[in-house]
Amino acid sequence: MTKSFKVIIVGGGHNGLVCATYLAAAGHQVQVLEARDSLGGGAATSEFAKGYRVSGLAHILHSLSPKVRKDLKLDTAGLEPGTAVETIALDTAGQHIRIGSTEVSGDGLSAEDINAYRQFKADFTHYAGALQPLIMNKPPRLKGMDSKDKTTLAKLGWQLRFGLGKKSMREFLRVGGINIYDVLDEVIDSPQLKGAIAVDAVLGQHMGPRTPNSVLTYLHRLWGETHSQASLPAGGMGQVASALERAATDAGVSLRTSAAVARITVSDGLAKGVELRSGECLEADIVVSNADAKTTFLDLVDSAELDAMFVHRVNSIRSLGNVAKLHFALNGLPKINGLLQEGLGHRLLIAPNMRYVEHAFNHAKYGEFSENPVLEITIPSIADPSLAPAGHHVMSVSATFAPYGLKQGWDKQREAFTQRVIHCIEQYAPGFVEQIVAQELLTPVDIEAQYHVTGGHWHHGEMAIDQLFMMRPIHGAAQYDTPINGLFLCGAAAHPGGGLTGIPGHNAAQRILAMAKEGF
Amino acid sequence: MSKQAIDLTPQPNFRQVLQPTPFHQRMVEHCPIQNWMSWNGYQTPRVCDQLASEYFAIRSTCSVMDLTPMEKYRIIGPDAVKFLNRLVTRDISGLKPGRVTYVIWCNDEGKVLDDGTLFHLEQGDYRLCAQHHQLDWLLLSSLGMDVSIEEETHNIAALSVQGPTSFSVLSAAGLQGLDTLKPFGICQSVLHGFDVTISRTGFTGDLGYELWVDPSNGLALWDAIFMLKDNGLFDIRTIGLSALEMVRIEAGFIMPGDDFNTAESTIRADHDRSPYELGLGWLVDFDKPYFTGKRALIHEYSQPIARRLVKLQVEGNKPPADSFLYDGKGGRRIGTIKSHSWSPILKTNVCMADIEYRNGLPPGEIWAEIYYQKELEWRATWAKCSVSEKPFWVHPRRLATPPQAF
Numbered sequence: 001m002t003k004s005f006k007v008i009i010v011g012g013g014h015n016g017l018v019c020a021t022y023l024a025a026a027g028h029q030v031q032v033l034e035a036r037d038s039l040g041g042g043a044a045t046s047e048f049a050k051g052y053r054v055s056g057l058a059h060i061l062h063s064l065s066p067k068v069r070k071d072l073k074l075d076t077a078g079l080e081p082g083t084a085v086e087t088i089a090l091d092t093a094g095q096h097i098r099i100g101s102t103e104v105s106g107d108g109l110s111a112e113d114i115n116a117y118r119q120f121k122a123d124f125t126h127y128a129g130a131l132q133p134l135i136m137n138k139p140p141r142l143k144g145m146d147s148k149d150k151t152t153l154a155k156l157g158w159q160l161r162f163g164l165g166k167k168s169m170r171e172f173l174r175v176g177g178i179n180i181y182d183v184l185d186e187v188i189d190s191p192q193l194k195g196a197i198a199v200d201a202v203l204g205q206h207m208g209p210r211t212p213n214s215v216l217t218y219l220h221r222l223w224g225e226t227h228s229q230a231s232l233p234a235g236g237m238g239q240v241a242s243a244l245e246r247a248a249t250d251a252g253v254s255l256r257t258s259a260a261v262a263r264i265t266v267s268d269g270l271a272k273g274v275e276l277r278s279g280e281c282l283e284a285d286i287v288v289s290n291a292d293a294k295t296t297f298l299d300l301v302d303s304a305e306l307d308a309m310f311v312h313r314v315n316s317i318r319s320l321g322n323v324a325k326l327h328f329a330l331n332g333l334p335k336i337n338g339l340l341q342e343g344l345g346h347r348l349l350i351a352p353n354m355r356y357v358e359h360a361f362n363h364a365k366y367g368e369f370s371e372n373p374v375l376e377i378t379i380p381s382i383a384d385p386s387l388a389p390a391g392h393h394v395m396s397v398s399a400t401f402a403p404y405g406l407k408q409g410w411d412k413q414r415e416a417f418t419q420r421v422i423h424c425i426e427q428y429a430p431g432f433v434e435q436i437v438a439q440e441l442l443t444p445v446d447i448e449a450q451y452h453v454t455g456g457h458w459h460h461g462e463m464a465i466d467q468l469f470m471m472r473p474i475h476g477a478a479q480y481d482t483p484i485n486g487l488f489l490c491g492a493a494a495h496p497g498g499g500l501t502g503i504p505g506h507n508a509a510q511r512i513l514a515m516a517k518e519g520f
Numbered sequence: 521m522s523k524q525a526i527d528l529t530p531q532p533n534f535r536q537v538l539q540p541t542p543f544h545q546r547m548v549e550h551c552p553i554q555n556w557m558s559w560n561g562y563q564t565p566r567v568c569d570q571l572a573s574e575y576f577a578i579r580s581t582c583s584v585m586d587l588t589p590m591e592k593y594r595i596i597g598p599d600a601v602k603f604l605n606r607l608v609t610r611d612i613s614g615l616k617p618g619r620v621t622y623v624i625w626c627n628d629e630g631k632v633l634d635d636g637t638l639f640h641l642e643q644g645d646y647r648l649c650a651q652h653h654q655l656d657w658l659l660l661s662s663l664g665m666d667v668s669i670e671e672e673t674h675n676i677a678a679l680s681v682q683g684p685t686s687f688s689v690l691s692a693a694g695l696q697g698l699d700t701l702k703p704f705g706i707c708q709s710v711l712h713g714f715d716v717t718i719s720r721t722g723f724t725g726d727l728g729y730e731l732w733v734d735p736s737n738g739l740a741l742w743d744a745i746f747m748l749k750d751n752g753l754f755d756i757r758t759i760g761l762s763a764l765e766m767v768r769i770e771a772g773f774i775m776p777g778d779d780f781n782t783a784e785s786t787i788r789a790d791h792d793r794s795p796y797e798l799g800l801g802w803l804v805d806f807d808k809p810y811f812t813g814k815r816a817l818i819h820e821y822s823q824p825i826a827r828r829l830v831k832l833q834v835e836g837n838k839p840p841a842d843s844f845l846y847d848g849k850g851g852r853r854i855g856t857i858k859s860h861s862w863s864p865i866l867k868t869n870v871c872m873a874d875i876e877y878r879n880g881l882p883p884g885e886i887w888a889e890i891y892y893q894k895e896l897e898w899r900a901t902w903a904k905c906s907v908s909e910k911p912f913w914v915h916p917r918r919l920a921t922p923p924q925a926f
């Protein structure tokens with residue numbers, strides 16, 4: 001075995017924990033430092049009103065890597081597979097559509113649309129699968145490739161040409177860079193179904209369905225579906241964070257919460273350790289940052305230790321969040337027109353058609369929140385009754401678009417936006433407003449402050465084509481190592497990006513271990 | 521928002537493509553042949569009247585050049601030293617107030633963006649003079665630092681007074697403090713009631729000074745100098761950029777954009793140049809705090825050098841303009857001449873040339889293939905070249921303090 005290194009991981013989000021566990025399992029001494037008082041970052045569960053708890057940001061598990069799940073033995077660590085979650089596209093008149101990963105059903109749907117959806121999903125899941133070699137590896141460097149980069153590119157090429165076949169590859173190349181609006185218009189008639197699919201392409205992004213490369217973001221999300229269905233783990237999302245924590249502890253990772261890192265100390269181009277806000281200094285051979293790229297390179301590292309253009313490019317990363325999270329404590333289950341109680345355990349979408357989504361985005365372009373926001377709703381207390389007092393429930397809503405840089409500032413607009421969201425839900429669930437016992441709004445500004453993510457961006461930066469793969473977060477830091485020797489990235493800022501996948505953490509650990517073998 | 525009336529009166533200078541400098545009114549009297557060119561958008565003489573007399577004014581008497589168009593930036597703030605040290609390859613933390621140093625700066629890949637002189641005017645107050653426009657790069661480099669960067673190109677009028685008698689001329693004109701001013705030093709003087717900043721700097725490799733005044737005092741400064749000529753005391757001549765080009769090659773100073781492609785304007789791979797490739801490795805300090813390009817340069821330093829910009833002397837009297845260079849007469853092509861001049865004082869062709877090295881070693885014998893015309897008929901010839909590590913022309917008076925009086 002190679003020398004055992006002392007590793008500090010800045011940030012105990014899910015990727016930080018995954019990376020830590022792999023490194024500790026390989027025999028290194030790993031210390032995780034988390035600024036918050038709980039681990040798991042966006043997947044951590046916390047109390048938002050007395051007696052009501054909810055997972056702060058993530059409320060559905062839809063793309064956790066099976067390899068990570070297996071390697072870290074997360075199932076035995078308490079992450080038992082739970083119920084599959086389907087999407088229900090709500091309709092004010094009660095004509096809801098139920099969207100599974102391969103099938104769609106609903107009273108208002110034509111047989112053509114049901115078939116078209118089946119074909120569309122088969123095709124696009126196929127395309128998404130072709131990206132597989134790219135996702136589980138470090139993105140290949142195009143200049144000065146190593147043998148692993150060449151293998152990755154060769155596999156990708158093989159997948160595209162022979163995995164997909166000539167016809168599919170041609171279609172993939174046609175749609176890869178265009179927008180989801182046009183593509184969906186080509187194949188599906190039902191506005192409601194198209195609206196729901198379009199949400200998957202733009203959720204968490206500064207994008208509308210008509211934004212170029214929104215097909216790619218859809219494929220990226222769909223890639224998660226190729227290996228794991230959207231689900232709620234038994235016992236709720238809280239199990240994700242606690243299973244990761246247990247796996248890390250079992251592997252010998254030392255975990256510290258309420259330990260905010262003030263800066264990463266660098267000397268002579270080499271990461272030497274960290275200094276905590278408390279003034280405490282910790283030394284390390286390797287520092288791995290689970291923070292986003294701007295936090296890492298502009299705040300934690302003295303930017304004078306980096307090249308000027310590199311810093312400029314980091315500063316130019318688009319990372320302004322557009323999603324607000326709302327938590328409602330309810331005195332009972334909401335009653336949605338025409339939806340059976342069983343349906344409430346699924347992912348409910350309010351996005352009646354693509355124009356609705358596009359119009360919602362139009363506001364974001366001009367620094368306004370959407371007049372009619374797109375809502376993704378779950379009721380986590382159905383899977384995990386411990387989240388609320390008996391008979392009561394918590395509702396978790398991802399509301400978009402709620403731009404970080406709101407023109408009038410969020411301070412004055414919090415109530416207005418919350419009312420927009422409540423009003424919107426009320427259209428579908430009359431009486432909802434009377435059920436609210438307590439509520440919490442996390443705007444992107446709040447998310448930035450509470451989760452230490454620049455711009456409050458879920459994915460640590462837009463997942464658009466120019467900020468993906470070998471350009472994530474920027475070229476020059478896209479292979480997990482950075483210009484600072486001994487400093488690595490392991491969070492959503494790194495390839496393949498956001499989502500509860502654990503893959504950035506996994507890939508970063510593989511990269512560190514490979515480089516450690518060569519003595520860096 | 522109130523509606524603003526649109527001003528339809530033509531701008532007074534809309535036909536004036538080139539801006540006059542604060543000295544233009546006087547300069548024009550010295551430029552009977554009206555051979556103007558643009559330097560940073562300013563109307564600048566290429567040649568004032570006779571190139572030969574301008575050249576010899578620099579080398580034998582006293583020359584005056586309008587330096588106003590040169591890019592100038594004022595850098596002040598708590599992080600000024602940190603900013604500058606991150607910008608340039610040299611350690612400038614030891615640059616004392618009242619001193620000037622020559623600096624270069626690179627992009628992330630360690631390729632040279634530009635060169636210039638850095639003036640430490642007063643404690644924490646710097647002026648950076650550059651060949652090309654650099655404001656965007658300076659601002660971009662200042663991200664996260666508490667420093668103010670302002671372009672002051674148009675707010676300062678500057679004259680370059682160079683030549684063996686420049687010390688005596690300026691002293692006679694009434695400027696004080698020159699006798700103790702060492703090369704690369706800065707001093708302040710008062711002339712007819714206005715402030716003049718004097719630096720003993722220049723681009724000629726000779727004794728010389730650069731004078732910096734508020735534009736409103738430009739003409740008064742000019743008149744104070746040329747009054748001496750009118751009185752018959754000294755021969756003082758204005759010079760254009762062509763004469764400067766001759767003497768700067770003699771002095772071995774490189775010209776970004778002419779002798780090498782600056783990194784910012786380079787599109788093709790390998791068409792930009794590192795400090796090592798320009799023979800400026802002595803300006804790169806790895807022991808100082810991090811600077812842009814350091815990582816790339818450390819790597820490059822560990823590799824055999826691929827090419828060099830060299831000072832090349834070419835035998836014969838045929839002008840080796842744009843000549844190809846070969847390893848041995850008729851041998852492998854190894855480079856080109858980037859700029860050249862006939863040196864009247866050395867009686868030889870002096871050039872800046874970009875040549876390829878092999879395995880880190882210079883070529884054996886360098887030959888230039890020269891195309892030249894005789895009565896409109898093209899001919900080709902070969903000329904042997906020799907690399908000069910030192911400037912072609914040096915003179916002890918450049919460094920003497922106090923300089924010799926005339």
